[in-house]
Amino acid sequence: MSYVQVSWDKTLDTYIQVQSMTIPTVPTNITVSKITQTTATISWIGNSSANGYKIYDKDDNVLYNLTGVNSTSQVITGLTASTAYAFKVNAVNDEGQSDKVIVTFDTLKLPNANPVMGANLISPVTLNSLDKGTGDIE
Secondary structure, three states, rough: EEEEEEEEOOOOEEEEEEEEEEEEOOEEEEEEOOOOOOOOEEEEOOOOOOEEEEEEEEOEEOOOOOOOOOOOOEEEEEOOOOEEEEEEEEEEEEEOOOOEEEEEEEEOOOOOOOOOOOOOOOOOOOOOEOOOOOOOEO
């Protein structure tokens, strides 16, 4: 987005153009992939007017400050299993920053700590005796 900054010149009694500015447009096609219990990757399509991107938490705290137009993804770490998350991404340059785009996702559940695999599939076996010579069960 381009805009012109103007200022009132009291001496000339008119507005004068101070500078022309171009702030970056918002990142597009934001996706979340590779979601685990503790990490996720946020990716987006950048734009040529940006020289970096910022990723914020839901309370607008900057978590990642990425520089360079090729920085269009970030692995988010330190997440908690079975939790809903919302992050915001915006583009920045020397002139300003774009609006923030929100992306939401849920982390995966932890696997069951005590899985009951094959429970009740094998009946209990009663061993009456074992022939030590042949190893046969009687």
